[in-house]
Amino acid sequence: MDLALLRTFVTVHRAGSFTRAAALLGLSQPAVTSQIRALERQLGRPLFLRQARGVTPTTTGDELAHRAAPHLDALVAIAEANLDQEAGSRTLHLAGLPEFVSVRALxxxxxLVAQGLALRTSMVGTSEEALDGLAAGHHDLAIATARPRGGLLTATPLCDEEHxxxxxxxxxxxxxxxxxxxxxxxxxxxxxxxxxHESLPFVARYWAAVFxxxxxxxxxxxxxxxxxxxEATASGAGLAVLPRYLCDDALxxxxxxxxxxxxxxxxRTYFMAVRTGTLALPHIARAHEALLRAATDW
Structure with a gap:
């Protein structure tokens, strides 16, 4: 089986769209479509169901992704090992909610920066956005308040946050x-x-739990x-529900x-999520370990 076809397939599976996969791979959408069709012909089974917005994997597609993705990620790790040795550093792409990334994660x-790690952060509005970006290959590590489902992402509980x-x-x-x-x-x-947000996510959760x-x-x-x-609450704008780590000093x-x-x-529990198999990459493993170690004091 052609590894290039498998790489394209795994990228489509993670991205959920031929268009997004094409952008990630630097290919045209027709090229991605052609490669997926070629792989489907080799296997004799459809791998995706085409929908108005993106694609959904078939059971065969899910099974193949769960089996192939970790090995492909490991091959990428081996291929990139020389870059680690030559450049002496790697860039970690981290995604998460802005206040947690700013106050806790960074x-x-x-x-690790003194050890040669470079950091790039993406501040996202929701945990779903962080996990979707991780699955699509935009990030190396995501911190989310939801545990991802399926086998493409691996999650580790990081810490609990009191409201x-x-x-x-x-x-x-x-x-x-x-x-x-x-x-x-x-x-x-x-x-x-x-x-x-207008939906009152923190207040609604507190009201349901307490009242x-x-x-x-x-x-x-x-x-x-x-x-x-x-800051708005401390200035007298009204009441709010806040994580204790964020408001302890103000209290x-x-x-x-x-x-x-x-x-x-x-x-509320925070999880660290990575694509399955990518903890074999040294820069992701170091960041993962550092966050776990720091979280023992959070």
């Missing part, structure tokens, strides 16, 4: 002591909400970065006040 990886309901001291002073424990979320309907209800209010301020949410210095201390605080 400081943990910085010591805290916070507001500025001015807003917190308007709530009588213990009123949230007695009356629950209905009390908070009088406060404006600061969030990262077993859905938030009634819409967002007053929307900012797609939790650091901006923190300690009195810029924010925790409105509630539930017996079981809501948690």
């Amino acid at each position: 400081p943990a990886l910085t010591p 805290v309901l916070v507001a500025s001291p001015r807003w917190a002073a308007r709530l009588a002591p213990g009123v949230l424990l007695r009356k629950g979320a209905v009390v908070l309907e009088q406060l404006p909400v600061v969030e990262v 077993e209800s859905k938030p009634a209010a819409a967002a007053t301020v929307v900012a797609p970065d939790l650091r901006a949410v923190l 300690e210095h009195g810029r924010l006040v925790a409105l509630l201390d539930p017996p079981v605080p809501p948690l």
Whole structure:
């Protein structure tokens, strides 16, 4: 079986589209289509179902990808080993949510820069975007709050993040002591909400876990970065739900006040994901190990 055809096939499988695969491979779309058809003729079975937007692998396609992808990645690692020796460094392409990459991941990886590692980061809006980009070959390592499915990506739990309901001291002073424990979320309907998205992902998750209800209010301020949410909240824009690692300093210095201390605080797990087989590449393995080591203190 032609390795070039297998490489094209795995790229299409990861990208979910002939067009995106062609861009990744530096080929024309007709060339990619021709190679996939040639491989399908060799196997005597279809590998993809063509749809209006991209392609979906058949069961045969999924089976072949799970068997072939790790070996192809290992061959790439061998082929690129000389580049490591000649250049003395490799570039790690990291994707993740902006505040976690900025506050957690980059400081943990910085010591590797002195060892010859170069870093390129992609700040994404959602974990799905990070995992899709990883599967398509745009990134080497993705940090996400969702565990990827299937065998093309391998995920390792990294850390848990505790969520805290916070507001500025001015807003917190308007709530009588213990009123949230007695009356629950209905009390908070009088406060404006600061969030990262109109769908209130952090507030809705907190409300479901702590109050077993859905938030009634819409967002007053929307900012797609939790650091901006923190600053707006500390400035008096309203209440917010923030990761404790991000707001601990503001809580300690009195810029924010925790409105509630539930017996079981809501948690969210972060995962490190790589394409299966790519931990054989030294620069990805070093970054993976460094993040795991740093996460023991998070």
